[in-house]
Amino acid sequence: MRRGPVMCGITGWVSYDADLTERQATIDAMTATMALRGPDASGTWLRRHVALGHRRLAVIDLDGGVQPMEFATPDGPVVLVYSGEAYNFVELRGELRARGHRFRTASDTEVVLNGYLEWGEGVVDHLNGMFAFAVWDSRDQKLVMMRDRLGVKPLYYYPTRDGVLFGSEPKAILANPLARRAVDIDGIRTAVTGIGPGQAIWKGMHEVEPGTLVTVDASGIRKRTYWRLRTARHTDDQRRTVERVRQLLDDTVKRQLISDVPQCVLLSGGLDSSAIAALASPELTAAGERLRTFSVDFVDHVDRFQADVFRTTPDAPFVRDMVDRIKPVHRQVVLNAEDLSDPAIRRAVITARDTPNAFGESDISMYRLFREIRNESTVALSGEAADENFGGYRWFHDKTRDFPIFPWMAAVLGAQAGASDVMPFTAEGLAALELDSYLGDQYATAVAAVEHLDSASRVERQMRVMFHMHLTRFLRMLLDRKDRLSMAVGLEVRVPYCDHRLVEYVYNVPWKHKSFDGREKSLLRHAVKDLLPPSVADRVKSGYPTMMHDTRYSSALQIQGKEVLADADSPLFALFNREWLKNAVEMDSSTISHGDKLLLDKIIDMHCWLDIYSPEFSLS
Incomplete structure (x- = not known):
């Protein structure tokens, strides 16, 4: 044992x-x-x-x-x-x-x-x-x-x-x-x-x-x-760098498979999770076990799938290719609009997070997935942090990285818009929050924390800032989300890409080595490509799946939005504009925009959080 x-x-x-x-x-x-x-x-x-x-x-x-x-x-x-x-x-x-x-x-x-x-x-x-x-x-x-x-x-x-x-x-x-x-x-x-x-x-x-x-x-x-990201000169050539990444991944996955209880891998069919599954499978086979994998999908998702800038392909076909390759015991957790719009589940998610979350429906589906996994496994390995380490998001590779705001926010807001331009705040709330200056100050603080090599080019300095921000700001939000939602159902999720030895090494690899084949996550792709089917090794980054394009979920959101409106005394409306919400819940559910659905989710979450915690809530 x-x-x-x-x-x-x-x-x-x-x-x-x-x-x-x-x-x-x-x-x-x-x-x-x-x-x-x-x-x-x-x-x-x-x-x-x-x-x-x-x-x-x-x-x-x-x-x-x-x-x-x-x-x-x-x-x-x-x-x-x-x-x-x-x-x-x-x-x-x-x-x-x-x-x-x-x-x-x-x-x-x-x-x-x-x-x-x-x-x-x-x-x-x-x-x-x-x-x-x-x-x-x-x-x-x-x-x-x-x-x-x-x-x-x-x-x-x-x-x-x-x-x-x-x-x-x-x-x-x-x-x-x-x-x-x-x-x-x-x-x-x-x-x-x-x-x-x-x-x-x-x-x-x-x-x-x-x-x-x-x-x-x-x-x-x-x-x-006692620890921070340190800037150091990278001396390995491209071939040796790829080899070293593979060595570190081999070691950290092996270490993180230690357990006396049933364990599994979260498998999306993307490069990150597929690499973890492919590395874990032979380790468990040698120990006399068979790998278990889980994926999440939605009813009719492949048929209804609409590509956007964040989600390029549905997961299911790539999951099948990985399952055919490594032969795990696989289970697909299929959710419907009713699963994601259940008010009791939303309350459970908000309680788990202690805060009105920023991910809405995605948090709810992840919680549902974890709850199903917990019926069969106590430990799961996840591909979280690969994008932050290796440059997986599209904004690492386009002009978004030039904007003087957090790049993940620029990807949503655009070059010129600020948070105050796209969120339906009241005039009082907008004046009190001063979000644009707040975010500007936070961004400047983040930039100032980065150490550079004296010989670094403008591009290398720019990309080091990008990676530092993602590892110290963006990743923290994702890790907190993963921990709260998994531990709320008694599931432990391990994150091999957060091994500090891997993070330290890859952080100091020059951008030209991280993107040497002209694609996202070049280092990771070449370190594990021999383990993966070509379809998965060559798959373009696609974000966590969502039902936001499904009108059934849109309708459910609008019903809950009407219930929020019925709470006339809610302190929510000191912050968010009641008229915006009235208009959003009366729209044709087939025409409401993706962005408006995200905002509906956020407002409903905020109302739920206020109801659960009854905080002293002040804009002063």
């Missing part, structure tokens, strides 16, 4: 003035909010100044790895609550044993705890994986929170007068009466744009940013960045 990690939800409360041993009910409530993240077990640990909570989804060492995990030292206990996976935990355990550490379990949780005992905060430098964890070190009466390099696993904190609250998700923090359910203008800006790195939408709440650790003691809160 292969041993390894555990996925879960963590939370806690540090107070240097109160006696938290009297607050069992509060830490229980905070922990309970993450029951879906960890349906298999629950645990808490309380002392005078600290209360820790943990919910467990058992993936490895099903009988071990119970948390919070405590190690007694002569000067007091050191206690860990951990969510994630250290893919190199076997090597680390061997190294720690050589240094005198002894282990009672086969879990990576115990390896991380012993790593902290050996290296202190430096343990993060030894980990390869996705993780978010907190250590209470009673020897120094301090809490240390650490998050993985790319931000695959979420972690939030909320400073208090005498300490801090923290949790894998905002809902855990909001369950504590010290946390205000307040959203100010900055939170609203983040909610409607998806841009606001380092901040949750909730006033006073922060992310532990990727590659960062946060230390809390009686003197206050301190942050330290």
Whole structure:
């Protein structure tokens, strides 16, 4: 049996003035909010100044790895609550044993705890994986929170007068009466744009940013960045670069197949996921298993498919070609308009995300897909982050990259339009948000964070900015979405393309090598083309599928929009224009534009979020 990690939800409360041993009910409530993240077990640990909570989804060492995990030292206990996976935990355990550490379990949780005992905060430098964890070190009466390099696993904190609250998700923090359910203008800006790195939408709440650790003691809160994208000269030629990418992919996929529970690969028929499936299949065969794959599709989707700038081809034919090639046990999850327009599912998605999401129908279909997968598998590997690493989006290759705004927003808005031009805000909301200047400031900050080689050409500088923005801004939105929607159904999704060794290497490959064949993702395509059928290896990038062109979904959106209009007292209409919504819901469902349907989705989501969370909501 292969041993390894555990996925879960963590939370806690540090107070240097109160006696938290009297607050069992509060830490229980905070922990309970993450029951879906960890349906298999629950645990808490309380002392005078600290209360820790943990919910467990058992993936490895099903009988071990119970948390919070405590190690007694002569000067007091050191206690860990951990969510994630250290893919190199076997090597680390061997190294720690050589240094005198002894282990009672086969879990990576115990390896991380012993790593902290050996290296202190430096343990993060030894980990390869996705993780978010907190250590209470009673020897120094301090809490240390650490998050993985790319931000695959979420972690939030909320400073208090005498300490801090923290949790894998905002809902855990909001369950504590010290946390205000307040959203100010900055939170609203983040909610409607998806841009606001380092901040949750909730006033006073922060992310532990990727590659960062946060230390809390009686003197206050301190942050330290332990990893960032570093600029370095690339010395490998094109052939060696392709070989190195393949080597790194081989290794990271092999590492991420460690599990004691059923696992699968999300297969869209695109280059990214097909490469993962093709690499995983022989590894599982050698272990005496057969690969499982899952794809999502919609009723009549191939027949009704309409190509656009984001989706060039339907997935199903390419999925079939991959299934014929690698012979997995494959299941196609087919959804209809009713599946995607169910108000109860929308509420479940909004609750999972703690925010009015930016992806509307796509979030709902992904949640549905994950829920179906969870009936058969507990772990799934995904192709997320390949586009950000290798330059997969069309705006890496066209004039969009020249516009002085975030390129994914330019692709939607165009060169001249701003967010305020295409979103139906009220005059009051428009004036308060000042979105164009806000996004301009965020963009300038993102550009300023990029390091360049002195010898870099204008194009190389431009493309380094593109990749840096996607890896530090855009990818964070996608990873948060993937984590929240998967963990809400108790499914762990692993992302091999987020292996930091791969990210570091590919980030420094010059653009001429990344695009040497004149197509998107040249490096990845040539690294794995021998594993794939030609149709898949040569397929042009096509985005996540959608039902937005289906009038049945349009009609369902309009019905829900009318229900929103019926809530005359909703604070929603301080932000969004009621007249626009009235017009949108009365249009012929066959003529309503794709963009208007996206806006309808966003407005309905915002109304749902306001209803679920009842936040203090202010445009001032």
